[in-house]
Amino acid sequence: MSVTTLSSPVPVHRQQSWLVRLFDYKPFLVVMCLAPAIGLLGVFLTYPLGLGIWLAFTDTTIGRKGVFVGLENFQYLLTDSLWWNAVFYSVVYTGIATFGKFALGFWLALLLNNHFPFKSLLRAIILLPWIVPTVLSALAFWWIYDPQFSIISYLLVDVLHWRTSNVDFLGTPWPARFSLIAANIWRGIPFVAISLLAGLQTISPSLYEAAMLDGASAWQRFRYITFPMMMPILAIVMTFSIIFTFTDFQLVYAITRGGPGNSTHLLATLAFQRGIAGGELGEGAAIAVSMIPFLVFATLFSYFGLARRKWQQGESND
Amino acid sequence: MTDTVAQAVADAKAAPDTMAWDSGLRRLMMIYLPLGCFVLILLFPFYWMAITSFKPNAELMNYKEHNPFWITSPTLAHIKHLLFDTAYPRWLWTTMLVAIGSTTLSLIASTLAAYAIERLRFRGSPYVGLGIYMAYLVPPSILFIPLATVVVQFGLFDSPLALILVYPTFLVPFCTWLLIGYFKSIPYELEECALVDGATRLQILRRITLPLAVPGLISAGIFSFTLSWNEFIYALAFIQSGANKTVPVAILTELVTGDVYQWGALMAGSLLGSLPVAIFYSLFVDYYVSSLTGAVKE
Numbered sequence: 001m002s003v004t005t006l007s008s009p010v011p012v013h014r015q016q017s018w019l020v021r022l023f024d025y026k027p028f029l030v031v032m033c034l035a036p037a038i039g040l041l042g043v044f045l046t047y048p049l050g051l052g053i054w055l056a057f058t059d060t061t062i063g064r065k066g067v068f069v070g071l072e073n074f075q076y077l078l079t080d081s082l083w084w085n086a087v088f089y090s091v092v093y094t095g096i097a098t099f100g101k102f103a104l105g106f107w108l109a110l111l112l113n114n115h116f117p118f119k120s121l122l123r124a125i126i127l128l129p130w131i132v133p134t135v136l137s138a139l140a141f142w143w144i145y146d147p148q149f150s151i152i153s154y155l156l157v158d159v160l161h162w163r164t165s166n167v168d169f170l171g172t173p174w175p176a177r178f179s180l181i182a183a184n185i186w187r188g189i190p191f192v193a194i195s196l197l198a199g200l201q202t203i204s205p206s207l208y209e210a211a212m213l214d215g216a217s218a219w220q221r222f223r224y225i226t227f228p229m230m231m232p233i234l235a236i237v238m239t240f241s242i243i244f245t246f247t248d249f250q251l252v253y254a255i256t257r258g259g260p261g262n263s264t265h266l267l268a269t270l271a272f273q274r275g276i277a278g279g280e281l282g283e284g285a286a287i288a289v290s291m292i293p294f295l296v297f298a299t300l301f302s303y304f305g306l307a308r309r310k311w312q313q314g315e316s317n318d
Numbered sequence: 319m320t321d322t323v324a325q326a327v328a329d330a331k332a333a334p335d336t337m338a339w340d341s342g343l344r345r346l347m348m349i350y351l352p353l354g355c356f357v358l359i360l361l362f363p364f365y366w367m368a369i370t371s372f373k374p375n376a377e378l379m380n381y382k383e384h385n386p387f388w389i390t391s392p393t394l395a396h397i398k399h400l401l402f403d404t405a406y407p408r409w410l411w412t413t414m415l416v417a418i419g420s421t422t423l424s425l426i427a428s429t430l431a432a433y434a435i436e437r438l439r440f441r442g443s444p445y446v447g448l449g450i451y452m453a454y455l456v457p458p459s460i461l462f463i464p465l466a467t468v469v470v471q472f473g474l475f476d477s478p479l480a481l482i483l484v485y486p487t488f489l490v491p492f493c494t495w496l497l498i499g500y501f502k503s504i505p506y507e508l509e510e511c512a513l514v515d516g517a518t519r520l521q522i523l524r525r526i527t528l529p530l531a532v533p534g535l536i537s538a539g540i541f542s543f544t545l546s547w548n549e550f551i552y553a554l555a556f557i558q559s560g561a562n563k564t565v566p567v568a569i570l571t572e573l574v575t576g577d578v579y580q581w582g583a584l585m586a587g588s589l590l591g592s593l594p595v596a597i598f599y600s601l602f603v604d605y606y607v608s609s610l611t612g613a614v615k616e
Contacts, residue, residue: 035432
């Protein structure tokens, strides 16, 4: 102990090489530290983002460099009923699924906020649908939605006798659309519930005590304390949820691949079908770019959610 | 004396509460029943997946004579088929390699970036942080077409290396964000002491900041691992040959063949593909939940 403290620091200090001094020079160190992250994001995120926008204005196909064609791709999309279908279904899918996820997820969070035995175990189990690869759980849903051997049909027909024929989940457009939305809600509930539970636990119990003393009913306590206190976190979680639901790909690709009759295409699956499978890179990129306005809208939503929080707490948002 | 008084006060306080809210039946109806339904619905697909993978084909397709919710004669035939007649072990290995590679890469990149942004505090560091955070809001669905051309340009098409390099685009923003939060919680004074003692910045990072941020590193690591294990769209677009596919893509594109689906093998593949993340997750569940909620809170 004493030996090391005596001997080591002195020579190390004297013989600092230029390399050590360079790495202790702050501007150099900042650049070196940021280089890997910025480099990766620049090459594989910012550059492709720009390239994608450029591709949307060209007629590139796989194997052939395209030329600039202006707005031709977008003009074509505006006359393409499949694109309008995909926009329509993307909006419906996002709207209903987000509403379902948040209604059920908020309810689940409120339930989990009570005291009962094995709470942490239950919390861990509930996150499973979120952990497991989406495609793999989507396959399970595909099997659950099977026209002949669907377990739901079995329950409804043979056990409960509510129906006489099997449910045709994926064979016709509207049932297929709602089946996909149900699978998406199932997958999204855990994330929403656990995030909102974290928000619920930050609300001070004294607020509820004060409200109880003033004679507020359970509904009033929810409406005037829980809900306003949860607004900021709801806004953030909802923005993320909307962005990733709107650009969803896996569930639809795994369960229906856009069918039946192209009725369940989301913009992302349509972009994949045209761009990668069909080879029309320019047109696929144009479909992908057409998602951006919706995403900007969702991000602004988040920004105002954050701004509201700053205003509520009256402090800097660092 | 004081004890009994306190006890009486506590009783008086608790009594109306108990009357109003904790009466057994009400609690059962309002909490346990809905909670039970949630758990049942959230877990049922996994139960269905598991039970299908061990059912012989005869039972799988005959609901009249066999109760579909149970197995009368369980079989390992589907799993055996998967492990010995398909390239499943190879796919698992590729997926593992890609997940570990991209997790390591993103942890290194985001630790350094978070340290620079939070601790070196240069002019404009909050804006760099915000920029990295904004990268998280760019979804893979709008990037995969141009990225495919970039990957081809780099000569990485059909190579797992492409995935290792591309996955950090969605891992680094999240990890950096998480680690900034952890670094923030480490007192500045510790670093100042080390500076006074003559340590260099890199020594401080290695000897002081990193050991204290281990919980954050673990959270970020688990999160990255599960996210890269689950990734689908890039793996689908960039990998073509059967041998190099990752598990989620391979099951969907290689095992789904023809008109008659091999549900037993498909479900066995899904079960085996889910197990590694599920086990990994169960080992570190507290870190996972805290990273998820911590990231949302800040």
